[in-house]
Amino acid sequence: MIVRPRRSALFMPASNARAIEKARRLDCDVVILDLEDSIAPDLKEAARAQAVVAAAEGGFGRRELLVRINALDTPWGRDDCHAVADAGFDAVVLPKVSHPANLAAARALLGALPLWAMIETCAGMLDLSAIVGSARANGLECLLAGTNDLAKEMRSTPGPDRAPLLGHLAMIVTAARAAGLTALDGVCNVIEDGEVLAAECAQGARFGFDGKSLIHPAQVAAANRAYGPTAEMVAWADRIIAAFALPENAGKGVIRVDGAMVELLHLEQAQRIAALAGAIAGS
């Protein structure tokens, strides 16, 4: 089983050369150069050029390198696609995906480059099923919750417990799982308060997200901790895998381990945890 760690996906404005340089040494799993909301209109073209240069220069090591383009109904979206299509990015983040047609239009311009979709509009929430239903045709690999835009469109004020968004977060994970996609939680805007971030990371991990979108290097360690398996989980996984491998358990669908019932579905969970731990250790 191959599992790619995507615990921490760090955004940075593609116009910020210092941040990009720093990202080459940070312990994040994914680096996302942003051309969308963090870039003012006057800087869009310069940021796009800088993103392409950064991808050509490389140096991001084991980290996946992505670029978030502008939506295709903006003045910059199509030129973004033409510029990044063969620039060396691992995938492209598409903002404000509301319908499968948004993915298909980007796919037509980007060729085989995988797409990651931000789910951050009310229309996107309502059309989630069709969006993930088109995943294979459109090369969709990942859903990212865009909690700031979603709250803005809903006119909601989530607060630290994110209560108004919990149903949306659950639906995003559910849709991702139905199509075999990665699911990443939205950003935590608070940089200084480690407790707020740790609580949000723990909440996202409980929902089943694979990782979190981040906006500052100070957030990376907390996300890696929350979304990586604990030593306890790895030890549990090893025990389950070892128990099913015993000759007396060959061919069985259910066995007893540590005084509890364990079925093949637990073996699958254990194999995933072991694979993730192995991938993190090897990275």
Ligand SMILES: CC(C)(COP(=O)(O)OP(=O)(O)OC[C@H]1O[C@@H](n2cnc3c(N)ncnc32)[C@H](O)[C@@H]1OP(=O)(O)O)[C@@H](O)C(=O)NCCC(=O)NCCSC(=O)C[C@H](O)C(=O)O
């Ligand atoms: C939020 C910030 C504007 C804060 O900037 P600033 O106060 O200047 O940061 P620091 O002084 O603390 O920076 C310390 C050093 O770290 C580097 N740095 C800062 N941020 C990043 C980063 N994101 N990646 C890499 N490196 C970073 C600084 O360069 C300093 O380095 P050095 O000088 O060498 O010590 C800023 O953090 C920022 O711009 N963050 C990213 C904003 C962004 O990309 N936004 C778009 C994504 S958010 C999103 O997707 C929302 C979604 O769409 C939704 O709807 O929910």
Ligand SMILES: [Mg+2]
């Ligand atoms: Mg957004």
